[in-house]
Amino acid sequence: MLIGEVARRSGVSTRMLRHYDSLGLVRPTGRTVGGYREYSEADIRRIFHVEGLRSLGLSLRQIGTALADADFPPSALVGDLIRRTEDRLRREQELLERLRAIDASAPDGWPDVLRVVELLHGLDSPHPAHRQQAVLAPAEDGPVPADVLAKALLAEADPNVAGALRWALARAGGDGVASLAAGLRSPDAGVRLRAVLALIELPGDEAASALEGALGDPDPSVRRRAALATGSRGGSAAVPILAGMVVEGTNDVEAAEVLSSLATEHGCADQVMTALAGELAGTGDSAARIRLTQALAELPPSLAHDVLRELAHDDDPAVARVAAALVALR
Incomplete structure (x- = not known):
């Protein structure tokens, strides 16, 4: 079968097939009288093997090693691919959350986008003082997105930064309750307590309802804080x-x-x-x-x-x- 027909049936471009040939990854078994590449059934099966391994994220060099040695153990390579894929997904999830945060802030222009990006960058700092400074910096160009603050608060273990985030959330006027209420479902009691402490400072029926829902929390500290706040309301x-x-x-x-x-x-x-x-x-x-x-x-x-x-x-x-x-x- 000539290269054009192989490309049509396999979905692999002729350019890529020639690249495979140059690497020695899939070399056609024969040549026509005119010197054209001619692929056997075994060659075509090997093409599909290469494409299958590529779909798992293997490099062409790794594919060549795997196909050259029938006894080559896949476990270590697959484990490495899993770790790399998980890391890539984590980075992409972080990017998605940043984009959603920017979208939720309803920016009127690129200065608004840059302001949110600057806040997110500050909240990602490994230094508590820098995170606190990012929260307390005056928002001269508009309000800070409440959902961004709420999610940062749920993940913030430093008490000073957490206090600054609660202050900023309270200034947002009750927004961010949905994100805080989601924190009440966390398996981590520390996250649930931070959610309750933030909800205490927010007005409105939505916050009150979320606090009342925390009265059944299995952790005594969370339950007591929610009870004091619910009773006070x-x-x-x-x-x-x-x-x-x-x-x-x-x-x-x-x-x-x-x-x-x-x-x-x-x-x-x-x-x-x-x-x-x-x-x-x-x-x-x-x-x-x-x-x-x-x-x-x-x-x-x-x-x-x-x-x-x-x-x-x-x-x-x-x-x-x-x-x-x-x-x-x-």
Whole structure:
């Protein structure tokens, strides 16, 4: 079969077939009387072998080595190709994210594009001070894309840079909630905590809904922060967690203050009383019962007075003394 017919059937150009011949990769078995290349069936099969290996990313030199030695082990070469391909995909994914960030900023001109590129370059710095400077630099030509800030925040372990990113996000006026909410689904508790801390500083129902969704987080730190923020916004779903925080002694004073606010300002009095009374009945730990007694004292007298009077006669002398003193003060 002549070279033109081989090119038509194989899809490999005549120029490439001549290149294969010059490299000794696929040499036609014969020649016509006129000196034209003539390919046998075995030659054509070899062409398809070469093209198949090229599709895996092998260089022509590597293909020649592989085809020349039937015992050549493919595992090391394939492993190297996998690593190179993964690295290329990572770089291309980073490029795609940069392009999407630029597109999301709705640039009016190339100065806007260059501003976003400069921000992205600064956020990629290995030095925390440089990343912080990139975030805090005055945006004279327009606002900073919130999604860029949110994604950078979720990946930022340095507390100072993370604080700067939260500040910049808060200035963006509530944008970036979707990206932060996606961070709440991360398997990394640190990422989820950073998302919650940023959502706390953002206004609006969307941020409040995302925070309420974090109340079921498996990590106590994430769950407690979300509860304090949700309760401060009037979310009654936080009440059980806040009552548990009083028992545990973790941010118990702050939790008690939020419970008081929920009871007096957000119509959750019955729910708060039920939660605190339930915790009192469920624990025998003296320190925990004292904290619960003090939390009850934060509530209006009309709600907690009877319970406090009962606690003034508690079997635990320490609890009884605290409750009696609080009743006397009230």
